[in-house]
Every structure is written in C-alpha cells, then in structure tokens.
Amino acid sequence: MPSLDESNIFQDTLEYFVNGGKIKKRGNVELSLALKTLEDVSKSKGLTTEDIISLIKVAASGYHGDVISCKLIKCLVPASQFPVRAVELGLSFMCTSKPSNKVQATLLRLLIAVYDYIDEKETVQKLGYLLFYFIENTVLTPYVCHLLYLLTRKEDVRLYRVRKLLELQTKLGPQPYLIGLLSIYKLYFPNLVSIVIPNTRKQFFPTRDRQWYAVIKEVQERNQAADTAHMKSSLELSEKLQAAELSMLHGIPPAKRRKVDPIPVVHSSSSKLTVKLSSRLMAMLEEKPLPFVQIQNIETLLKNPDRVELPSQMGAALRSPLLQCFMSYNADPLMTSRFSYWIQDTLCEKLLYSTQTPACFPEIESILKKLIQFTEFIQEGIPVVDKVLFRYLQIWNGLDFRQEIFRLVSRCRLYPFSVLNENILEPLRKLFVRTSVFIKCQVMLCLSQLLQNYAMVEIPRYNQKYPEAKPGISVFEDDIGMFDPLTSVIELIGYVDRLASVGLALENDHNILLHFTLSFYELVSTLHARYGLPFVYLPSRHMIRALLCDNATGPARLCGVINSYKSNCQMLKDDATNNEIEIPGYQKKETIHSLNILILDLCDSLWRRKAFSHGRNNSYLNFDLEHLATEASDGLSLYLHQAFLPFALLFLKETQPKENIGHPKGIKNVRDMFMEFLQRENIGEIKDFILNTITRYRNSTSDTKNKV
Template identity: 30%
Template sequence: MGKQKLRRSSQRLIKPEQQPSYGKGDLSARLRNGKERGDITEKITTQKTHQDKCHSADDQAEASEHDLLEQALQYFGKVEGHVQLKGNDTLLKHLNTVERVGTQRGLPPEGIDILLSLALSGKFVDTVNSRLLKCLIPSSVVLEDTVVKAVSWFCVGQCTASTQVLFIRWLITMFDLIDRKEKLHALYGCFFCFLQDERLCPYICHFLYLLTKKESVKPFRVRKLLDLQIRVGKQPHLQGLLLLYKVYCPELVSLALPTRVKTFFKNSESLWKAQMMTVRRKNLGSPSVGLQVDFGIKQVPLQSKKRKWNSLMNLPISSSTVSIVSQKVVSSLYLHQDEAFPVEQLQTFTQLVQNIHRLEFPAQMGSVLQSPLLLHYINCIKDDSVFLRLNYWMAQVLHEECAWYTGNQHNEMEVRAFLDTIANAQQFLQEGFSNCEEFLYKSIPHWNGCYRSQILQLLSWIPLTAFSEMEQLLYEPLGQIFFTSSLYFKCSVIESLKKMLQNWLSWHAFYADQVSIQDSPMNTTLSGLVNTVSDLINFVGRISTIALHITSSSLLLHFILDFYEIVCDMYVKYAMPLVVLPPAGVFYPALLSMESVNLNHLCYIMYRYRKNLVAAKENEWTKKCKLRLNISSKTFQEYNQYVLAMVGCLWTSQAFQKDSHPQGIFMDAKVLMRTGVENYRNSFNIVHHPALMGHAVLFLQQGFGEEKTLNLGLIKGKLWNWYVEYLYKRGMHGLKVFIESSIRRISSSAQSHSSLSESCPSVAQK
C-alpha cells in the first residue's frame, strides 16, 4: 500500500505540464550530463567493488597467516630433545612463518613464552636459536613470568655463550615492554653473578643499570665492581654502573668517576630496531604515536613501544591481570605506606601529594617527559639519581637517533616529535637539560637547518656558560649559519637568542636576593654573569648590524628591536647591573625606518634606557644599590648622542646639523644644498618622516577634507600640537613616552643643572 502511494506521488510530481521546457541545445546537454553522471556512478561502483575485494583478500591473508602461526607455535611447543636442522623441512617452514609474522606484525605474549624458552633450552643449533631470538618482537607486552622462565634456562647454561649474549641484548631492548618487574628485581643478585663473564659483562652492566633501585646497592656489590675494575681496567660499562651506585649511595663509592654524561653502554637494539619500527607502524598506524605530548594524564591502551622511544607516562599492564585497576586495589595501596607507588597508577595531583615519599620511577626515565605530575616531582626533589638516569637516557637517544635528516620520512617525524617533547618539558621545568646543551654544541657546527623550530627552542634554554666556550662552540658556527640563511631563519635565530637572554635574566632575578650568587644553580660569579650576558648582547649586535646591511628588512628589524626591548630593561626589571646600548648599525636603521611600528618601538626602547640609567644613578647616589653598577662615561655619551639624533630628526628638524655620533647622519650644509631637496631640514621630523607621513596626510584629510589641496607645511603651531595628540591616539605609545620624557626636558631651562643632568648632560643643556 505504501509503495502504491509513493508511486502515485512520484507520478504526480512529473506531470508534463509541470516540467520546465528545454530547448534543443539544453536537452542535448542535459542528456550528455546524465550520461556522464552514469559513467561516474559506474566508476565509483567499480572502485568500491575493487576495494571490497582487496579488503576481503587482506582479511583472508591475515586469517591464513594467523592459522600458520598457530600451527608453528603448536609445533615448537611439542619439541622434545635435540632437533636437527639439516633436511628438516617442517622446522624450516615453521621457522620462516614465525620470522615473517614476528618482524611484520609482532608475536603475542604466549608465542614469545614458547619461543624464548625454546631458544634458551639448547634443543636447536645456534643458527635456529639466533633466528628465533631476532624475530621475538612483541605485539603488545612481554609477560614477567616469561622472562623469569627464560632466566632459569639462561642460568642452567644449556645454550651457547653467543645465545646468552643475544638473550641479554634482547632483554635490554624489550625491558620497558615487560609488564611487571617485581620478580626481576628479586633476581638482581643472580644477574650480578654473571659479571664475571667477560663476554656478558658489558650487557649485564647495562641491564643492571636499568634494573637498579636504591635498595639494590649493597657494600659487597660495590666492592665487587671495584675489584673487577682493578682487574680489567676502567671500562665504560663498569663506570656507568658505579656512577649510578654512587648517586644512590655516595658514602659507599669514594672513587672519582666521570661527571659528564657519556655513552657507557653499547647499543643493544640494532638487531631489533628496524623490525620494531615496522611492527609499531602497523599496530599503531603512525610512527610518531607515543611521542606526541599530552599533558593531560589519561589511561592508554596496551601498545608496543620501542625502548628508547617509550615516552608515554603510562606503563604497560600485564595482560594476565585485569586491565583496569579496581578501586579496592587502589585503596589498599594507600594502606601500605612502606610499599612503592607505581607511576602508572599516578593520575591526579592529589595522588602525587599523598604518595610523594614512596613514588617509584619507571626503569625507562624517558617516560617522565610526558607526565606533568612527574615533572613537578623531579623539579622538587633533590635526588641526583633521577637526573642522572634521565640525562643518560636522553644523551643516548639524542646521540643515536637525532642525527640530521637522512631521507627517512618516518624517522624525521619521530625525531621532530621527540625534540618537541624535550622542548615542552624544558618549558614546563623552566630550565634546560645539560645533555641538550652538549648535543647542541656538538651538532650546531654540522647543522643543515632541519628541525629548525625544535633546535632553536632547545637553543633558548642553554644555561649560562663562560664566553670563551660559547664563542667557540655556539656563536661562531651559529653566526656562519645565520649569514648564509634566509630572512625568516635570521628572524628565528634572533628570536631564539632573545628567549635565551630572557631566561638568563629571569634566573638571575630569581637568585639575586640570595646572600651569595654562587649559591644559585648557575654556578657563576656576578662578574662572570655580567660578562657572559654582555658578550651575548654584543654578539647579537654584531650579527644584527651585518644582517641589516645585507638585508634591509623591516621584519628583521622588528625582531632585533624585540631583543633590545629586553636589553634596555635589564637593570630595573631583572636587577642586572649592566647597561648595553644598541650599536649604531641597529639604531640608525630603526630611526630612519619606513615603518611607523619600528620607529615607535625605538622610541619606547630609548625611553626605557633613560629610566634604567636614571634609576642606576639614583641608587648609586643614595647607596641603595646592592649590586654595584659601573657605567662608563662612554655609555652616557653614546646615549646622549642617540637622544640628540632622535630629537633633531623628529622634533627640531636639525638632524643633519646636530648629530655628533661618528656613524650618524651629520652632513655638511653645502652637500645638502647640492642635493636639490627643498626643506631638507624637515625631512625626518614627525610630519615629513617616511614612517609618519601617512599619518600626517590622514590628519589633514580629516581636518580639511579632500576638497582642499593638502600641504604638510600647514601642520605647525596649534595644528602641530593637535597632530601630536592625533599620533598618540593612533597607538604611538613609544613616541608619546619618549617625547614626554625628553622633549619637555630640552625645552625646560630650569633643569639644566638638576641632578638628572649628570645622567643625560648633553640632552639637558640642549
């Protein structure tokens, strides 16, 4: 019945008298369009059918692969006694299946349990054992019971030494994918005994480094390591483990150890690195998943992650246990105050406060970078072991993974995400990591400009260092890159150096009230601090002067003036006993700029310079200055020359006659007459200045309309004062404060001998 009604309604809608009339051409076009739509529909249907067939084929292949894997695991699970490889086609078939699945999609936990025990049981020859261990890539996690069972086979010694070494390397690589580690900590002494084996010692030290907790450090173990070092020499792996022991228990290790972070251990991941990347991309969909910063703590599903890139705060939970911790279990953890609180259960700031005394950091310290709660924690505690472990891990990753772009797009995405993670963590902590500083010093001379945003963010957090070191390690190579780079790269470098200076000044201002500045983490004297800051400012002044000669860009000038806006307020705002003026190569391009924004910015900067100079002079007179400020007469002289040049340009129209700066714009009157320019004296006042002429024209248009011919010479007398007020209302705040602080003093003869005349003597006399 419904279909008949629908059919009738459709028939009513297409009655002939209701159809619009079409011409012959319109009708043919309509038919042609209908045919094209039919062709498109047919193509879409064909493509959809093809996609469905492809998906169906993929599903069938995956199901077939799953069946083959089950058959292979059943075969390996039933192996008893020694099995020969030669002529054993069944073994080769199942071994190839396991290798293919393991290196492409990863193996399930139960599969790893079977194959790992079999590889260490000695039932196969070394070739098969090696192939099995190399394909053990987990798709999710590795069960702790699996590792314990494998360790028992490892201790029995049924396998060869090469297989034992390969197993320890696999254990180091998969360490952060093990769901729990309580039983492994109980086996600490068992692993420690294998330090006697020369082939195993470097890898056992690395594994113990990951496994060590404070309670693991015992006097007899320290003595054992020291005796071993005496016997075999100062090996890097022994020094790395001893250094960690010394951080946990400094009273037990009195030996002098290297303080700078270095690569203590050999790379154990090379055999599984590429396969783990492949498995992670297929399982997670993106190579950078797990590296993107998310400062909201949330529960994440079980996922496979590479050891070094395991930067997620939430650690994997055993698949053999309940995936979500019940409220009863969580509440029971609060009752046992002596037990460690695992960080994977840390979800709120309240939990952090209640369990701050019993938090247990993950074995992989890189996971701390993703958690604002743990960043809060390491910012408060004074446990050097946390920073030692974090610095070692970060130095290793920066050294091995963050080489410059080599053409691998996936690797580039990972490196970019990782550097963003470090930069965000430094921003959160408001201080830089020491290993990032070393990484930048080593890599900047060879930098090809990639990861520009990330590298410059890291650059801005470099701590204070002696100028001799920074000149050689940073300023010289950075200057070479700066001069040969694009305009936008130059702007980015100036912005980064501005943030670096701001960070230095903020650190100094924070610790300025301490009794001794040596107590601050900057570990420098006041004179050393002043010299380092002054050298940075002078370096920026040099490269800015050259850059403005090479590229006369208003955008670059804007970034340079932003830098000097920080410099001009160092004394008043940051308690830094230093005043450094911009070089003439920066001042005059800003004064003669074509952009009113830059001119206004310069006026504000010179106003703030005056405030700082006056404050420093007053503090010196009243003996209120705790930090002795020694300003040379040359600084006052140069400041007065700058102010006279600005007043001569903008107000008195005497710039070409009164500018006394050696690099100024003074010109002989005869030369000016030869130019043929009428009223050349007024060329740079606030009416005729190229940056302000547009405002003057708009002012006259609003006052006289467009009927009368506009003449800028009309702006004088009362119109001059009205025009100045008009500029103030147009947002020229910098010009306003400069005029109010300088021009009125010039016109006031009463203040020619005031106390402030010593800070600006030539300005007051004029």
C-alpha cells in the same frame, strides 16, 4: 588473516626446532627454510607469548649450537608483550653451564631490546640479583650493567656490589658502563661510592642493536594499528545493538594509539590490585612503598612524599602531570638521572642515529612538544637535552622541527660564551645568512627568548648556586664549572647585535626583520630595570637605520628604545651597589657617552631640524655637508620625515579647510598638537622621548597645564 597453510607451516617450523633432535648445520636446506620462515613471521607480525616461551627454551639451552641459538634469539620479536616467564627461563639457563658467552650476551641484548614490552617488570627486578653474578664476565659486563641500571632499586644497593664494581673499574679502567651503574648506586647511597662520577653527560650505554630495535617497533606499530581497526569495527557494531548498548560498552578499554608512542606510561604491578582493603590492613601497610600508579591526585602525592615508589620508566614524566609535579618539588637525583638517561637515549635515537622520514615526523614532533611543555613547567633547561641539541644543530637542515628546535634552544642552560658560540650561535648564524627573511625573524625571536631566559632564570640560579650554595635551586643539576655569567650575556648581546646588522643589510631593512630587531633592543634596554643586571649595553651604530625607515613604527619604536635606555642608565647610575661591580670588557662611561650622542642625533633630526648640520664629528649621522642639499637637514624632521608624511597630511586635513590645505612645513609652529595627533594614532613614543630629552619643551608643556 594468515591462511591455514601458512599457519601449518609456522607450526611445523616450531616443531622442527622445539621437538626435533640434533640438527645438522652444513648443507641443511630444511634448516635454512625453517630459519627463513621463522624470521619472516617474526618480522611481519611477531610471536605470541607461548611461541616465545617455547623457542627461548631451545635457544637459551644452546642445544643447537651458537649460530642457530643466536639466530633464534633474534627472532623472538613479541607481537604485543614479552612474557616474564621467558625472562625467567633465559636467566635460569644462563645460571647453568649450557649456553656459551656468545649466546648469553645475545640473551641479555634481547632483554634490553624488549625491556619496555616486558609485562611484569617488578618480577624482573626481583631477579636482578642473579645478573650481578655475571658482572665479572668481561663479555657480558656491558649488557649486565645496562640491565642493572634499568632494574636497580634502593634496596638492591649493597656494599659488596659497590666494592665489586670498583674492583672491576681498577681492572678494566673507567669504562662508561661501569660508571653508569656506579652513578645510580651513588645517587641512592653517596656514602658508599667514594669515587667522583664525571659530569660529561656521555651516553653510558650506546645503542648497538638499532636494526633489532627498529624491527620490534615496526611489529608493535603494525599490530596495534590492526587492533585499533578491529576495536573500531566492534564499537560500530555495538552501537547498532540498542538493547545491550550500556552492557556492551561497559568495560571496553580505550582505543590504543595508532602508532607505538615512545613515551612510556606510568607502570606498576600494584595497579592490578582490585581488592578493597580493610582499614586495619591499610594501617598495617602504611609504611610500605606506595606505587606511583596508585596516586590519583596531588593531595595524595603531597601526603606521601617519602613513600612514593617511582615508576619503572621515568620517561613517563612527559605524559604524567603528577609525576612532573613530584619531580619539580622533590628534585631527587635518582629521578633526574633516570629521566636524563631515557631522554638522552630517545633523542639520540630519533634525531641523530635513525634515518628521518616524513612518516616518523609526527612521532618526533610529539616527543619534542611534550619535552617543551615539561621544560616550561619546571622553568629550566635539561642539560642532556642541551648536549643532544648541540650535536643536532651541526647537522640540522633548518627545516625539520624548526619551531620545536627554536623553543628548546631558547631554554638552553647558561654556558661560557665560547661553548654557546661553537654549539648554538654558529649553526644559527649559518642558517640566518642563507635563508629567507621570515626564518631570520624566527632566529632573532629565538635568541631574544634565550637572552630573556638567561636574565630571568639562569643568572639568578647561577648566582645562588655558587656564592651561597643553596640546595634545591634546580631540578636538573649540571656542574659546568665557574665562569662569569655576565660576561657571557654581554658577549651574547654583542653577537646578536652584529647578526641583526648583517640581516638588515642583506634584507634591505625589511620592516618585519626590523620589528624583531627592535624587540630585541627593547629587551636589552630593560635588563637592569626588569631583571637587575648591573649593566646597560648599547647596540652598535647600525641602530640608527630605524630612523631612516619609511614605516612610522621604526622611528617611533627607536625613540621608545632610547627612552628606555636613558631611564635604565639613570637607574644604574643611582644604584650604588652596581657601581662596585666590574665586568670585563664593559665600559660604563663609554656606553653613557654613546647614548648621549644618539639622543642628540634624534633630537637634532626630529625636533631641531638640523640632522646633518649639527657640527659634531662623533655623530651617528656624520655626512659631508658639501654632498648634501641645504634642505637635507630638514628632511628628517618630525613633520617632513618620509615615515610621518602620511600622518602630516591627515593632520592637515583635520585641522585645515579642504580648499586651503597647506604644506607640511606649516606644522612647525604646532608641533605639540601634531605629537598629540600621533599619540592618538598609537605613535606616542615620540612625544615621550621629546618630553624626557628636550627640557624647554617639557617646561613649556608643564606651564601650559598649570595655566589650564
């Protein structure tokens, strides 16, 4: 609590500015002390609504000159909410000839900075028409456009305003702030705005007063933390009063969050209505807009899709499941544009512009997690989030928000490979080669999920968008131009394939990294069967490293992957429609030829016991026999392979007497029984592979079943 002396000093300071006469500026020590006191109080605990109203009358009038007026305006930091009466006074003084352009610009910057804390935004929206009269003032134009962008409703769009903005664009050139305001007008009435709005996703209104924003935010956090502590003590006291427990607890508002959540809540002045309306009056009001804050369930939302009045801040979609549902099925360009502007500004401020400290990490993680939940709900990435992500990955240390960043990358939109390589793959490659094996595994998982997202969501959306031009295929539209999506996907697979080869070489074929690499190959092998992509991409020769693994899951999963490749190639060959599709850089015949060679190598190694003595020059296991022992070819057989020797020993212990356990070579004549044993040990991929590739074994197995 401030002392009585401090309170008196602050009141004397207010009296000095509000009720004092003309203030001398040069060499005025009293003025310097008063400004210092006011600045300290505003930065420590903020000003009350009454103090803000009193000071804005003095500051907006310009009575004490530009320097003092601007300093007073910058001290108008609200302790909780910014009063709408202060907004009315500020705009009223702007309509007079008293304040200079500098003071007016500072006033508009103040309104932008405290916009989220204004208590009645609907009243400010009604005053928006006054702001348009300042649009021709080149000093004020950027700030006027920014405020109008936030305040504009459908009924505010008028033809004369569009014409005025187009005239200004002709005069000043294509300024970002003019294009930003025109983009909102075009979303409401495309027929009124004839110009083409560029699809650069550039920030229309870059933040200029970051330090001012930071002061306001710190004051809000500090005051809300104090309110929370006070409320907690009050609740503890109320629990002790047994007789009045229900009456005291009734009506107590929920505890506020300890920190200011940057995600806004659904807000509307209509939420303050507590009067129950009669059925007749409700019938009269049926055609009026229905504020979103009054919608309590999905049924009400579906019954009134055309009457819904959007909240003043579309960022509330991250908090409201109902608003997410409304955005997903309505796909209104106005909603998506407002949300895109908010999320781009918020992410740029949190990730790119501000200095990140451990204290702010929970807040940023909360935003990113809610954003991930939103993208998972609508099943698509958000273009402006991709653009911010592209910039952040260039400066990312690979540690901060790693899980959230990887999840957002996996939801990235489909772009030409050159864009992907420059903005996503290259930063991830640098992270991949210099970090531990566990982060390498996370990168592989992220890129696998990105490929799955492309195959399952993005390619179907792209194919619907351009050839058929179907409406409503995406919530967030982003026209990135025509390109071949299949070529991008094939080049992405090749890039990840090479990256996995480097990672396995760096980590000496680490089992965990090999697991994620094989999971990626399993996904690639099923792209045609599961997602209908008209190609089968066979990885490079380093894939055979899994055969030499000392863990049984490596060779077994390799057999499963090759088996999947074989069946997908057969499906692709039988599908006549896919034979007509030509993909640049993709050779189907070469892929099938390489797959046949790999199948022969696996059969020669595991079944025929001639891994290095097959006599083929194009083998994956092509070694000079002069440098190999004669028994080397038998070393990769099913029962002598280093990964299967423990299972061979267990098999012999189960099938042979304890005093006469033979050598694993004896399993040669009962390989079918050994494969049944492996299948019982959850290593059934090898049996499936042998059945699908060795015709003689398949026929003998079927004959045995028929006899039984």
